[in-house]
Amino acid sequence: MFKILKNLKPFSTMIFFILLFIFGQAMAELALPTLMSDVVNNGMMQGDTGYILTYGGYMLLVALGSSLCSIIGAFFSAKVALGVGKNLRDMVFTRVENYSLHEFDKLGTASLITRTTNDIVQIQTVLVMMLRFMIYAPVMCIGGIVMAVSRDKGLTVILLVVIPVLLAFMGAVSLAVMPLFKSMQKKLDRLNMVLRENLTGIRVIRAFNKLNHEHNRFKDANGDLTNTAIKANQTMAVIQPVMMLLLNVTSIAITWFGGWRIAQNNMQIGDMMAFIQYAMQIMFSFVMVAVMFVMIPRAQASAERVNEVLEMEPEILDPEERRPSGGKTGFVAFENVSFYYPGAEQPALSNITFEAGPGEVTAIIGGTGSGKSTLINMIPRFYDASQGAVFVDSINVKDFSQEELRNKIGFVPQSAVLFSGSITENLSYGKMNATEEEICHAAEIAQASDFIADMPDGFDTIIAQGGTNVSGGQKQRLSIARALVRKPEIYIFDDSFSALDFKTDAKLRAALKNETGNAAVIIVAQRVSTVMDADQILVLDDGELVGMGTHKELLQSCQVYREIVSSQLSEEEMNTYE
Known part of the structure; x- marks a missing residue:
């Protein structure tokens, strides 16, 4: 995957602006709970309508700025990822054009088609995620922890319990799904090969009355890929309900202990609400990173297959210098x-x-x-x-x-x-x-x-x-x-x-x-x-x-x-x- 990332170099200026806008989005989202806390503590609890309107306006502006940064960052991320995909397809096609018949036989036509299409799409998908989350998630996590501690140090004990549980769960999911994603690409090769043979050999298939046989071959290859994909997606689908359960348990715990601290006059209502928001942001940032690392193995498998094409040196190469002609044309x-x-x-x-x-x-x-x-x-x-x-x-x-x-x-x-x-x-x-x-x-x-x-x-x-x-x-x-x-x-x-x-x-x-x-x-x-x-x-x-x-x-x-x-x-x- 790191070899593929070298292709980001032509887009370095655009990547700089992506990181800038994503950083701006993260900082704006980190500011919103604090503003909300001030509105509750100093506006609602004090009955100060002017304060509510003023800081509510600030929240709208910050939210608008966050949305703009998110949209611009997503646009440039997609543009960079698609640009890299376009360049990779061009590089793969150019390299394949220079292959001898031996290299074609070695890799196989069906596999070369998959590598030029599906594998590069997988790389593009992960590149978009990396460009959007590689700055956003760490900033949100670190910033959320700092801001949560600044609201109330006592409640951070809840995060110390929940975060390790979340990390262990995401690690288990990653270990389960990685082999499935890797095998999916090979099974996609198999499906493409069977499909290509059926399309190019349809006359022979019909002549020998083997339609049912070929249908069963395709059905087996398609079913094999589908079953693996379903298993991988079922494993990934566990993330959302477990994540929501942890979020809700965390919210209940913060509300419970936060209410007790408010009753003891050790915490304000606005601070508790802000703390809940920061806890959610911290946990979502861990989920973003985890999902990204779950997707990376599939992209890694695809990147290895693309690199195999790019690194395979053609056996037949042009000479550095050409000898002078012997003068016999058409000999x-x-x-x-x-x-x-x-x-x-x-x-x-x-x-x-x-x-x-x-x-x-x-x-x-x-x-x-x-x-x-x-x-x-x-x-x-x-x-x-x-x-x-x-x-x-x-x-x-x-x-x-x-x-x-x-x-x-x-x-x-x-x-x-x-x-x-x-x-x-x-x-x-x-x-x-x-x-x-x-x-x-x-x-x-x-x-x-x-x-x-x-x-x-x-x-x-x-x-x-x-x-x-x-x-x-x-x-x-x-x-x-x-x-x-x-x-x-x-x-x-x-x-x-x-x-x-x-x-x-x-x-x-x-x-x-x-x-x-x-x-x-x-x-x-x-x-x-x-x-x-x-x-x-x-x-x-x-x-x-x-x-x-x-x-x-x-x-x-x-x-x-x-x-x-x-x-x-x-x-x-x-x-x-x-």
């Missing part, structure tokens, strides 16, 4: 590259070496889990090589800034991702200043013009969240068009033709040849028909490069490739292509 090379996923005993890739030059099409084929996607993810540095080196334009990718490296690449992922907004906004995502002509040309190359023209608003048609209002093939073609608009030096297609029919696939690849003539094109594909025209084909098997060459060469030299071809083409077709 990709792997030299003895091996890669291990964190914690894995076996490598996902082993000793991969190949080159892909501008104007060449390099295709990668292999069985499921052979390492195809892992290989291409290393070009834009989504992962870094465990051994060996990856080069772009004859420069090690680690010597580029990530922004500069990725500006050279047009990447079409295996699962097409579209963003909410118009088709034009999606296609110009990689080149914000793209002209209408460039966008239309890219859509035509990607074989997307026809279905876009059939849409009600053409290129202004709004894509729903997740692209749910377009088909899988349409998604892929829009993703390909988005990469084409960028006109990069290197095109990477990660199984980006799988949802296309054979006719559209062939037409698109034919159109791509003219469009990508000066760029390196790397295609990951499952279909032999997609890769057989490539300048070179890389055959991966269990993370190893077991074949490299043209279609005809690999049919003669690579058994794995021949098996893949034979599983998709008849013997007659194989002979024809040979």
Whole structure:
């Protein structure tokens, strides 16, 4: 929590005024019982109406001043807390943007969403309480004790009995509720994860008729969080009735013993009334502090989770200096590259070496889990090589800034991702200043013009969240068009033709040849028909490069490739292509 409090520094001037106004509020509230005591002793008991009106007016002014200080202090406290929350969300979002895929996998998407939203809200809530009460409560407590003693020292014995009882009770509540608040955040993570899986996987859930199963999963996660929250709130709810009981017992005791002292002429009625008010203020100040310290553990748990995000250093960092260019634009090379996923005993890739030059099409084929996607993810540095080196334009990718490296690449992922907004906004995502002509040309190359023209608003048609209002093939073609608009030096297609029919696939690849003539094109594909025209084909098997060459060469030299071809083409077709 102390690390989070460092973010208060930009608001130091505002915090100074908060403390000033809160101090003013506390002093005004401490003055009111004394003024009331004077009105009773010197006005009401003496029958002096003028004194009552004069000091009653003073009480109204002090009360008005206290209210103004309270309102201004609360306003600035909320403003500071929300400002810190805004800065924290920005810091968390910026840090997460720089994470490698490994860090994403380590923390989890659901947890990152909770940390960016709910956890920061918890921090904001406690910050408001701290800014309002960290000065107010101590001043009210100390000032109340001083003023109570000044009214009557004898009655302070009652406070010496009640305050320890109150502190013991609040301590017991704090110990009971702290673990509950800490566990609530983890259970909220679980609930978010189940909800996210249900929303993103609704088609699969319905296809397998698992609605009841998923409903029960959500019900269990929701019930677990609810039960913990109810238990925590039930424990917190005990505070108010017990507090009111102690306040009432204290008031009765003060009235009882105060009445006895008044009868003995050792105390005035106004002083007893003031003493009761000061006792209430002292006890409420202890409750404020106790409630704040009960809430702090939940904020502390949230702060630790936020700090974990902020302190986790991304594995992939930009270099301090960039090496000079080797002069080969659109050139990709792997030299003895091996890669291990964190914690894995076996490598996902082993000793991969190949080159892909501008104007060449390099295709990668292999069985499921052979390492195809892992290989291409290393070009834009989504992962870094465990051994060996990856080069772009004859420069090690680690010597580029990530922004500069990725500006050279047009990447079409295996699962097409579209963003909410118009088709034009999606296609110009990689080149914000793209002209209408460039966008239309890219859509035509990607074989997307026809279905876009059939849409009600053409290129202004709004894509729903997740692209749910377009088909899988349409998604892929829009993703390909988005990469084409960028006109990069290197095109990477990660199984980006799988949802296309054979006719559209062939037409698109034919159109791509003219469009990508000066760029390196790397295609990951499952279909032999997609890769057989490539300048070179890389055959991966269990993370190893077991074949490299043209279609005809690999049919003669690579058994794995021949098996893949034979599983998709008849013997007659194989002979024809040979």
